[in-house]
Amino acid sequence: MQKGLRKTPPPVLCCALFTLAGRALERCVAFPDKTAPGFGPWRRFLAVAGMLCLLASAAPASATLIEWMVEAESEEAALASGLEDVLVRLAGFRSPAIDALVPTLLEADEQPWLRSRERRGGGRFLLVFDRARLRAVLQEAEVPVWVGSRPALLVWVVLERDDRRLLLGSGMDEESVLAVLRDWSVRRDLPLLFPLGDLEDRRQVHTADVVGGAVEALAEPSRRYDADGLLLVHVSPRGDRQRARVWVDYRNHRLQAERSEATAAAAVSEAVAEVMDALGARTARVLVGQESALVGFSGVGGMSDLQSLRARLVALEAVQDTQLSRLLPGAAVLELRTGLDATALAQVLAAEGFRAADAPRAAGPGVNLWFHAHR
Template sequence: MRLVYLTPLLLIALMALPAGAAPFYTVEVSAETRSDEDRGLALKAALARQLQRMTGTADPAEAEALADLMLAPEQLLAGYAWRGEAGEDLRLQARFDPEALQAALADYTGEVWLGEGARVIVWAGEEVDGSRNLMAEGSGDTLAERVRAEAAAVGLTPLLPLLDLEDRRNLEYSHIWAGFTDRIAEASQRYGAQPVVTLALRERSGGDWEGRWLLLDGRSTGQDRGQADSREELVQQAMQWAVTTLAQARGVVLAGEAQASLDIRVAIDSLSAYAAVLEYLQGLPEVREARLAGTRGDALALELDLAVSPERALSALEGSRSLEPQAEGETGEEAPPRFRWRR
């Protein structure tokens, strides 16, 4: 039998799905039968869960700005499929259209998470009877399977590490349990600029479990802990916390006036890159509009109208794969942040 090893770059390439791809815009809910009535109820339940994911609203049907959307979930669908049989865990899988949802939420005045950063690197491990283990990509371990299932249930796409010699040299279970952010960030660099979630579980003497989890997203860090009767409950808690924390960190306001503005400089190698830079910036959820204000040497002088605070927008730009932060090329206290276009 021939063994095929996936390199980190190949794994990252496999993760490079369109922004609206499953699972962030895909929701599965239970249904009694495949009748039109039960399908309608299931679609409403699926849309409610999708809107919870995007807005953080506990009950979208009771929210004034969202209630109307619940009346016709079919208008926001990209498609649906049935899973299972009636009486045997029948489920409806609904795939929602990202562009239709964004247009429908254009007048919503709260923050909306569009799924940017829903692909996460997950370092997960457990300690049982003094034995400590980390989970690897491709592992059939029950903890790895539970992490994948619970992450998908809240709209996240998890990428577990290879756990080859390099990974094992850089990170151990004890580092995750202790929350050593520098070690975690360094070990995660080889897997790309994705948010990082760590999950460390430990079985207690009484048979119950305790856990600690952490999220690294650019320059922001969040962490929490919990206790439960089973590790499955803790994984569910951790993934729900992760998606809520990401939504709070990455949500943008789609309605109303721009939240703020930001001037930046982007150095380019040729004028042909000008259109690509503008198109890229316009596509960022943090940016409402990008305008050319002029040129400064080899750099474009750009004005950005923002959907978030300047601090959050700057953090997103600094974490971009397409923009490389550079030393300021202009003097003065108000010198704009400077980047180089890397595409």
């Protein structure tokens, strides 16, 4: 199965142009700051107008299309399978609400969320979905979604074979275990990091710690990969089948799953899906309506700060869009378009590592939430 997002200009080119334009703007009009000499109202206006134009031009396309390749016996079966896969991808995890929603959408007279479908031969079908419309469908059906950023989990895999325990790294692909994990990561849009499996890893990581789910013992050797959490996988033979035990450790959530299948790849795929679905259910929220909130961020000292802040925010499923409302000395106020009320939004931002901050004197009315822009 192949899948991807169809987007507008190349991201690297956009980032480069955005950064160059931002630096030129800062040099020409200066960034609002108490220490900037001669920063009058006119130059403040130019700075704000320039920032607005740059942020608007750098905004991701809201009508991103999701292309999904499906292998199926018929077009109807392909659409049912593809729709379910894409809804799970957007929500971040599989839930009973999605299982109930799929038949309802397939039976509807109109399907505006489907842009096109094409038979490619060999039992393959290319489906093109409208991401914005499917997101609206999830909201209308009150399906819980993973509202925070998708965590980058470091995966430690131990495979038992012939009474030996092998620590798998990115350069190995025993029993297609790593390959199926990579495919699952892309399909679910949940990033996974794979260790090098080099000499340093083998010196610091004991296979017994992975087999026993000892996440504390793996904390130190995992630091070099700068991951958000850990995913431990132990695969072992059980008669004519393969058993996969999986542990996930992420933000005070520790969950475990176990599956037994005919192949190691199948057992790992099912066990990882089960444990990540359970994690998603714990952290999910229902997005309702089209709420907007003015949120202030201190510690915004220049264009690069504003750019990185916006990138962190738009990575959250709870934030559909951001608009620059106003600039202050060392701070910025952004209007966040979200499906959460102010209280729930504050909780999500806090969980993402944004620390509460005091409002500056020049904050102005209507801004009830203030956070530090930097971790």
